[in-house]
Amino acid sequence: xxxxxxxxxxxxxxxxxxxxxxxxxxxxxxxxxxxxxxxxxxxxxxxxxxxxxxxxxxxxxxxxxxxxxxxxxxxxxxxxxxxxxxxxxxxxxxxxxxxxxxxxxxxxxxxxxxxxxxxxxxxxxxxxxxxxxxxxxxxxxxxxxxxxxxxxxxxxxxxxxxxxxxxxxxxxxxxxxxxxxxxxxxxxxxxxxxxxxxxxxxxxxxxxxxxxxxxxxxxxxxxxxxxxxxxxxxxxxxxxxxxxxxxxxxxxxxxxxxxxxxxxxxxxxxxxxxxxxxxxxxxxxxxxxxxxxxxxxxxxxxxxxxxxxxxxxxxxxxxxxxxxxxxxxx
Amino acid sequence: xxxxxxxxxxxxxxxxxxxxxxxxxxxxxxxxxxxxxxxxxxxxxxxxxxxxxxxxxxxxxxxxxxxxxxxxxxxxxxxxxxxxxxxxxxxxxxxxxxxxxxxxxxxxxxxxxxxxxxxxxxxxxxxxxxxxxxxxxxxxxxxxxxxxxxxxxxxxxxxxxxxxxxxxxxxxxxxxxxxxxxxxxxxxxxxxxxxxxxxxxxxxxxxxxxxxxxxxxxxxxxxxxxxxxxxxxxxxxxxxxxxxxxxxxxxxxxxxxxxxxxxxxxxxxxxxxxxxxxxxxxxxxxxxxxxxxxxxxxxxxxxxxxxxxxxxxxxxxxxxxxxxxxxxxx
Numbered sequence: 001x002x003x004x005x006x007x008x009x010x011x012x013x014x015x016x017x018x019x020x021x022x023x024x025x026x027x028x029x030x031x032x033x034x035x036x037x038x039x040x041x042x043x044x045x046x047x048x049x050x051x052x053x054x055x056x057x058x059x060x061x062x063x064x065x066x067x068x069x070x071x072x073x074x075x076x077x078x079x080x081x082x083x084x085x086x087x088x089x090x091x092x093x094x095x096x097x098x099x100x101x102x103x104x105x106x107x108x109x110x111x112x113x114x115x116x117x118x119x120x121x122x123x124x125x126x127x128x129x130x131x132x133x134x135x136x137x138x139x140x141x142x143x144x145x146x147x148x149x150x151x152x153x154x155x156x157x158x159x160x161x162x163x164x165x166x167x168x169x170x171x172x173x174x175x176x177x178x179x180x181x182x183x184x185x186x187x188x189x190x191x192x193x194x195x196x197x198x199x200x201x202x203x204x205x206x207x208x209x210x211x212x213x214x215x216x217x218x219x220x221x222x223x224x225x226x227x228x229x230x231x232x233x234x235x236x237x238x239x240x241x242x243x244x245x246x247x248x249x250x251x252x253x254x255x256x257x258x259x260x261x262x263x264x265x266x267x268x269x270x271x272x273x274x275x276x277x278x279x280x281x282x283x284x285x286x287x288x289x290x291x292x293x294x295x296x297x298x299x300x301x302x303x304x305x306x307x308x309x310x311x312x313x314x315x316x317x318x319x320x321x322x323x324x325x326x327x328x329x330x
Numbered sequence: 331x332x333x334x335x336x337x338x339x340x341x342x343x344x345x346x347x348x349x350x351x352x353x354x355x356x357x358x359x360x361x362x363x364x365x366x367x368x369x370x371x372x373x374x375x376x377x378x379x380x381x382x383x384x385x386x387x388x389x390x391x392x393x394x395x396x397x398x399x400x401x402x403x404x405x406x407x408x409x410x411x412x413x414x415x416x417x418x419x420x421x422x423x424x425x426x427x428x429x430x431x432x433x434x435x436x437x438x439x440x441x442x443x444x445x446x447x448x449x450x451x452x453x454x455x456x457x458x459x460x461x462x463x464x465x466x467x468x469x470x471x472x473x474x475x476x477x478x479x480x481x482x483x484x485x486x487x488x489x490x491x492x493x494x495x496x497x498x499x500x501x502x503x504x505x506x507x508x509x510x511x512x513x514x515x516x517x518x519x520x521x522x523x524x525x526x527x528x529x530x531x532x533x534x535x536x537x538x539x540x541x542x543x544x545x546x547x548x549x550x551x552x553x554x555x556x557x558x559x560x561x562x563x564x565x566x567x568x569x570x571x572x573x574x575x576x577x578x579x580x581x582x583x584x585x586x587x588x589x590x591x592x593x594x595x596x597x598x599x600x601x602x603x604x605x606x607x608x609x610x611x612x613x614x615x616x617x618x619x620x621x622x623x624x625x626x627x628x629x630x631x632x633x634x635x636x637x638x639x640x641x642x643x644x645x646x647x648x649x650x651x652x653x654x655x656x657x658x659x660x
Contacts, residue, residue: 033481084444088437107418107484110440114414115477117447122470125463132463133455140452147445151363154437 004314005064007321010054013064014047014071021072025119036100036112037119040079043095048325049178050075053186055321056200059314062190066128070135070189073124074182077139080116081146083109088154117143131188138188142181149174162240164249168209176208199308203318206301211325213294216241220278221287232274238263242293243286247277250284298326334644335394337651340384343394344377344401351402355449366430366442367449370409373425378655379508380405383516385651386530389644392520396458400465400519403454404512407469410446411476413439418484447473461518468518472511479504492570494579498539506538529638533648536631541655543624546571550608551617562604568593572623573616577607580614628656 005013018041026038050071057067085091086099087109093099101109120143124136152170156162183204187197219234220243234241244259251259259280262273281287301322305315335343348371356368380401387397415421416429417439423429431439450473454466482500486492513534517527549564550573564571574589581589589610592603611617631652635645 030478030481030485032485033478084440088440110414110418111477111481111484114444114447115474117444118470118473118477121451121466122474125467125470136451136466137455140448140455143448144445144452147441147448148360148363151360151441154441155360155362 004317005054005058007051007055007317007324010051010058010064011047013054013068014050014075017068017072018047018075032104032108033112033115036104036108037116039103040083040100040112040116041076043079043097045079045095047075049078049182052179052204052321053182053189055317056183056186056192057190058186059200059308059310059318060187060190060192060196062186062192067186067189069123069126070185071182073120073139074178074185076116076123077120077143078178080113080120081150083113083116085150087113088150127189129189131191135185135188138181138185142177145173145177149177156240157238159240162245164242164245167240167242167245171209171212172205175212176205179208179211180204193309196308196310199304202304203301203308206297206304207322207325210294210297210301213242213290213297214326216243217287217290217294220281232270232278235274235277236270243281243290246286246289247281247284250286251280255280255283294326298322298328334647335384335388337381337385337647337654340381340388340394341377343384343398344380344405347398347402348377348405362434362438363442363445366434366438367446369433370413370430370442370446371406373409373427375409375425377405379408379512382509382534382651383512383519385647386513386516386522387520388516389530389638389640389648390517390520390522390526392516392522397516397519399453399456400515401512403450403452403469404508404515406446406453407450407473408508410443410450411480413443413446415480417443418480457519459519461521465515465518468511468515472507475503475507479507486570487568489570492575494572494575497570497572497575501539501542502535505542506535509538509541510534523639526638526640529634532634533631533638536627536634537652537655540624540627540631543572543620543627544656546573547617547620547624550611562600562608565604565607566600573611573620574607576616576619577611577614580616581610585610585613624656628652628658 022038022041025034025041028034053071053074054064054067058064082094083100086094087101087106091099092102097103099109100112104112121136121139124139125132127135129135149170149172152166153174156166156170180201181204184197184201187200192200216234219231219241222231233239234244238244247259248256258276262268262277265273302319305318305322308315352368352371355364355371358364383401383404384394384397388394412424413430416424417431417436421429422432427433429439430442434442451466451469454469455462457465459465479500479502482496483504486496486500510531511534514527514531517530522530546564549561549571552561563569564574568574577589578586588606592598592607595603632649635648635652638645
């Protein structure tokens, strides 16, 4: 079998292709529809999902070049969801740049997002594969689930009681299925057996959950410099993360009063609120509990990968990827 | 060959299926995502586009039952575009009911629209056909063009000079391609030869343009009772229709001053503005000029249909459909 690509090789392949596509898109008429798409695709990001698709394709001996359109499809879709989410979440900044609805306006953001969703299908449908209908069905199911995840996330804002299971299901839909779907699409493009395609999907789900739990943790406990953005955002927004939900579950009466006080207070000093909530999280040992939960998912991800029928050395890039996105040294 | 379905048969088939699907969708979780889709699909409408798809399928001897998922896809997509257009156009009423962004809220309208667009693909991809990839590509191209049409329409609002060709290209994209695409998808499902699929597409484009020109005309000159909605809306909104653009082209200096006066005036009595602009249209014989233009397209639609390789009597439902939507007696 041919030597495998590194993650960096694959990310570079995707980046090069996206630059080329974004340029072409930006020159298409009507410019008010297509330039915001060029702007969005040029915002950057780690291009992890398309790289994951290509890695899974490579793992099963598929042709990475033939999978590139599907990889672009996944990235275009992901960027479409960010674009529309930013309208819904009133988020004005994305990757240190004005969000599309701020740089242009809301109508532009709605319509160019709609066009990106369709464009994702157009890239996918350029793919030549006997499995194209099955792959496009998986892509659609995944896309639908991402919408469901976003809806649950918005629902939770106005819901007083959210269980930890509800939360895990929400992040499964909003984050994990697109990672898992990218892996599985890559496997299907390589004509991997269904059982293995399902295992690599399972790997993606567990990895996605592990990653999101860790991201929630970093939002509170990271050193700001390493994290790259301000910490405490979730606390200020009363976001119902694993940490908050677990805290409400474990808190003693006094801690519960304190937590509810900060959740309900309209007028506060942001740093004071962050410090107070963080103090309760620390008292409840939540950094450790949350790390353990994330680690559970990480371990079951690796187990799923182990079960995949492929030479052990071909799995190394995927193990390395998992370590990298979990920021683990070992 | 088996006897053909009437338009009414096919509309009924679509209506029955949509009722069933809407009920199922409305019971899906999360309800805040899916109930607005049920609401939208239950708003009614003539279901012309899905019926057109089935008619073309029937014309070429295809299996109408097997084409039903594709027909539903086209209708779901069409309703998605109406839903998002209503947000962008600040339109609060759709088919005498509150628009989704009014009945629920804007975020709900954005996200459930996004989900409908994906759902349209899900229906289409249920279709079993050797041509499924080609058909899904045509559907995507059409969907993209509808977005382009909507963008041009919004662009024209802020553009001082719009040519009649610009306008015709806009309505081709915004209205005609989905009609044409529906016909062609039906033809492809029936495995019609490419040349015939292209001819039925051409039939749809010309018919769509004829219909839109007539609709613009009715917006000004219809008897309100027959038209079913208030006339003069386009005049009040300064919509750059064929009538207005042609009027600006043909007007004498005095008429041009009058027209520009009404276009620029911020404060006016609506009935007075409608009457004044309508008077200029009448002086310029625009009712006749516009009717002629629409008739040109109608005739070339029939010509395209004539060129289709099929028994003449199998084309009769399509000729009848064309007459019906053009409200013609002969």
